[in-house]
Amino acid sequence: MQHYFLKQPAQLGASVDLNSDISRHWVKVMRATPGDHAEFVDLNGNLFLGQLQTSTDEKTTVKLVENLDSKSEIPVNVTLIMGLPKQDKADWIVQKTTEMGVSEVIFFAADWSVAQWKGNRIDKKLERLQKIAAGAAEQSHRLKIPTIKYEKSLENIVTSFSGRLLVAYEEAAKQGEKSELRHQLGEVNSGDNLAVVVGPEGGISPAEIQLLENNNGIKVGLGPRILRTETAPLYFLAAVSTIIELNS
Amino acid sequence: MQHYFLKQPAQLGASVDLNSDISRHWVKVMRATPGDHAEFVDLNGNLFLGQLQTSTDEKTTVKLVENLDSKSEIPVNVTLIMGLPKQDKADWIVQKTTEMGVSEVIFFAADWSVAQWKGNRIDKKLERLQKIAAGAAEQSHRLKIPTIKYEKSLENIVTSFSGRLLVAYEEAAKQGEKSELRHQLGEVNSGDNLAVVVGPEGGISPAEIQLLENNNGIKVGLGPRILRTETAPLYFLAAVSTIIELNS
Incomplete structure (x- = not known):
């Protein structure tokens, strides 16, 4: 239907x-x-x-x-804070994370982002992404169309965010860290705000990690394989759904 | 590195x-x-x-x-049995599921597949997909390059598969079924063979469902949202990793 x-x-x-x-x-x-x-x-x-x-x-x-009656919304608000990726990856990150239940996607100009969004084209890009989100929300039978934003400063994003702030950290995968994500998701309650920071292709810079840690960001591994920048948010959202929505 | x-x-x-x-x-x-x-x-x-x-x-x-030492392989063998999707979706299903840890992808000509692979072009397509898998396995630092196959008959696939056979069933999402996937993944042991059947855009036909059920296929929901055919395998593999690899 x-x-x-x-x-x-x-x-x-x-x-x-x-x-x-x-x-x-x-x-x-x-x-x-x-x-x-x-x-x-x-x-x-x-x-x-x-x-x-x-x-x-x-x-x-x-x-x-x-x-x-519908239970199609994850009972927590999930914000994806996404380092601006290359090419048309933003399009499909928005499409796929909408299907997977994201509440809000905020792209940011990361230290190591190769792509840049220039001032006069940002509104057009956001309008286009908002349309993609609306289409994907219809397709997946959601009750909410995610909000798509752009912010130049990661600091502005994290200082105005109130909730549990996680950081998808590739080094954690390399070091075999395997328990923090599941632990963190186990602590989330219905109605909570939950955010995850995902770096662009080049990763998250040391200065950004410092900033995130200063703002209570918690580094988590997304399993032991190195995921591309556009794959990491999908793993994260599926993990949120698996832990929070699938009752065992 | x-x-x-x-x-x-x-x-x-x-x-x-x-x-x-x-x-x-x-x-x-x-x-x-x-x-x-x-x-x-x-x-x-x-x-x-x-x-x-x-x-x-x-x-x-x-x-x-x-x-x-590396722990980059999921300790179970995951076979994706994938209804042939439209356009170039096969490419990125192979790329993304390889990153997520799949062992084997078998595309099949589903009853409701719109796309068709014609006899003389199948080998070329598989060669191309095998290369994509190799590239993604390098990128994600895996120890194994997944095998990519094509099989016309779903019956041949399921009758020669030995292991736990799950079926990603969209109707389960609509009916709010939420526990079977997590229950099934909780029963999987190291070294097991696990397969999931995902339908093409049009879904899995009643005859295919019957065939799968006759071969011990268990229908599972992938959360409460309707996922596109190319998104469902990613949700599934992330769920496998979350349940089996992330120790709480």
Whole structure:
């Protein structure tokens, strides 16, 4: 079943006019006809079953006929603090971490980032990434579209973050450190804020490690293999889901 | 440090002539000079520290000066049985699952696969994927290059597989099934064979589910979000690593 995000709060029984993006996709691409159903998430994260009432070139109306229950959100807020990677890797980091349940992705200009985002193009890039996040959130049937940000200064990010701050540290993998991640995730409670810092291709610089440690960052290994910069966030999020969502 | 795979068995103290691929990369691209070190894995999965002795246009010789200990392999053999996906997704499924520790990837022509591999092109495709696996295994410092195969018949794969057979089942996510994967991974012992079947974009057909169940396949959910076909194997492998490699 299709899954769409409404841009307004809504309630059971309401008739809602769909915006042109949803209308085009559901009616034109997916060929929905009156009586067909789809899922709709309102701005407050409520999930409804919606039934298509009428669709004309001017207006498509859906009636919200049932409240649906969903457990598709990880019960902690996970922020990915990601050193700006090369090429188009930002696109698919956003797509894949959205599928995996991330709440927020903040790219930062790391000391050892080769890629740079220049001032006048940042807004465009963020707009594009935000669209990718919205598409992936629909696809994976989430209740929340992650927020995508850019921040030049890692210090600004970590000093304004309040929660458990982890640092994916490649050296930990090399040294065979294997228990800290699982230990840390075992201590997380529902509703907590959890962040992970992942370096760019060149890794995290000593100055950045120092800064993170000064701000209570805890170094964790992501298993014993050396993961590429774009693979590490996926390992992390799957580990969060495995430990926190999969009940044994 | 660079990490290379030798195509022969080797032993401590031996001087080994490197093949032209390794020699080109280490000496020409990475500009190694005599006295420099790299890691070398022999055909039996033994890891050595090697020191560059001499390099001429004809011959590059390395001396294996130290045995190294490594825990970079997941202690179970993980086979990914992957419904043939669209486009170039096979490439990056191989790259990413290799980084994450897979032992073997078997693509199969699933009932609902849109992509098809035609007879005369299969060998070329496998050769290409095998190269991607080798590169990713070097990059992630593994001791083993995963084997990449193609098999038309899912039945042939599952009837010749001996071990624990899991099936990543999207319907399980929709129904909120959350415990089976973690339960199954908790039962796995060192040295075991573990396989997971992941469907293509269209999913696993009812006939395939029946076949898998007839062969002791156990349906497991990969968390509550709907993952794309290329994301599911990564979640699975990260979960295997989290449960089996990360000691709490």
